[in-house]
Amino acid sequence: KMEEEHMPRRELESIHGIPLYWCFVEKWGQVEAFQARPDDLLISTYPKSGTTWISEIVDMIYNDGDVEKCKRDAIFNRVPFMEMSTPNFINGTEQLDKMPSPRLVKTHVPVQLLPISFWEKDCKMIYVARNAKDVAVSYYYFYQMAKLHPDPGPWNEFLEKFMAGNVAYGSWYDHVKGWWEKAKDYRILFLYYEDMKEDPKREVQKVIQFLGKELKEEVVNKILHHTSFQEMKKNPSVNYETMPSWALDHSISPFMRKGISGDWKNHFTVAQNERFNRHYEEQMKGLALRFRMEI
Numbered sequence: 321k322m323e324e325e326h327m328p329r330r331e332l333e334s335i336h337g338i339p340l341y342w343c344f345v346e347k348w349g350q351v352e353a354f355q356a357r358p359d360d361l362l363i364s365t366y367p368k369s370g371t372t373w374i375s376e377i378v379d380m381i382y383n384d385g386d387v388e389k390c391k392r393d394a395i396f397n398r399v400p401f402m403e404m405s406t407p408n409f410i411n412g413t414e415q416l417d418k419m420p421s422p423r424l425v426k427t428h429v430p431v432q433l434l435p436i437s438f439w440e441k442d443c444k445m446i447y448v449a450r451n452a453k454d455v456a457v458s459y460y461y462f463y464q465m466a467k468l469h470p471d472p473g474p475w476n477e478f479l480e481k482f483m484a485g486n487v488a489y490g491s492w493y494d495h496v497k498g499w500w501e502k503a504k505d506y507r508i509l510f511l512y513y514e515d516m517k518e519d520p521k522r523e524v525q526k527v528i529q530f531l532g533k534e535l536k537e538e539v540v541n542k543i544l545h546h547t548s549f550q551e552m553k554k555n556p557s558v559n560y561e562t563m564p565s566w567a568l569d570h571s572i573s574p575f576m577r578k579g580i581s582g583d584w585k586n587h588f589t590v591a592q593n594e595r596f597n598r599h600y601e602e603q604m605k606g607l608a609l610r611f612r613m614e615i
């Protein structure tokens with residue numbers, strides 16, 4: 321199925337002012353025309369915020385904690401990535417069009433780029449937000465291992481680009497603010513990565529309730545065990561190791577990298593942290609939206 325042996329890195333293009341991969345932009349018409357179904361569940365995140373983690377949790381809930389069923393296919397086939405499109409490889413909208421209901425749909429788009437039918441059909445959505453500093457660090461490693469990205473350059477330069485929103489999917493600040501606002505008017509469960517780390521049981525219970533399911537305690541415990549970082553890291557159906565290495569090179573940095581909160585402290589210098597905090601305050605001032613930078 322994989323015709324390309326390598327993918328040369330290319331600069332980001334832009335769609336409605338949001339920086340994005342050239343091959344997604346090329347097929348954007350399909351994304352805009354995408355037809356959501358009322359029983360779709362949308363999983364939305366800014367990249368590197370715990371998308372894969374929440375996706376596996378939700379698929380486990382949908383399958384009543386049946387581990388074998390959740391190993392039926394790779395996560396990118398069980399929860400297709402809607403706007404994903406690479407020549408001769410994966411096309412998310414086409415994958416989803418063929419998929420029986422109820423579908424799980426992954427996206428990273430900011431609210432203004434979500435296909436309108438998701439709002440019209442009033443689909444349930446789960447948004448996972450992660451603190452900006454850990455996202456920046458995780459994104460820096462992901463830029464290096466995922467060849468769809470331009471070269472991130474040295475950390476200091478990448479951090480500047482991240483703050484300016486000059487990275488794939490644009491500004492983290494605008495993304496979280498946009499989804500936070502929408503959560504006031506739509507059926508959106510807004511979760512934090514840090515809360516999931518702190519008390520995964522509490523957060524998984526919230527998801528179960530949001531989905532209108534009831535699961536026995538032992539099933540919940542099974543879900544928690546199966547979706548722990550240690551288990552997911554060694555599970556080929558979620559760790560992305562089945563992706564061809566021309567697309568993702570785990571020898572540069574594994575997709576399941578650290579899975580902790582506060583790793584930014586190992587990367588930010590004191591000066592970078594002060595500069596980041598000043599910029600952060602400006603971007604986030606006056607908002608009820610609060611992040612914990614460590615737990």
Ligand code: A3P
Pocket residue numbers: 365366367368369370371372373454457458459461547548549550552575576577578579580583
């Ligand atoms: P790190 O790079 O900080 O380790 P996404 O799935 O949105 O691309 O997010 C990837 C990040 O989530 C990575 O962060 C990855 O390690 C982390 N992650 C994946 N599964 C996890 C889990 N079960 N528990 C905690 N973190 C997880």
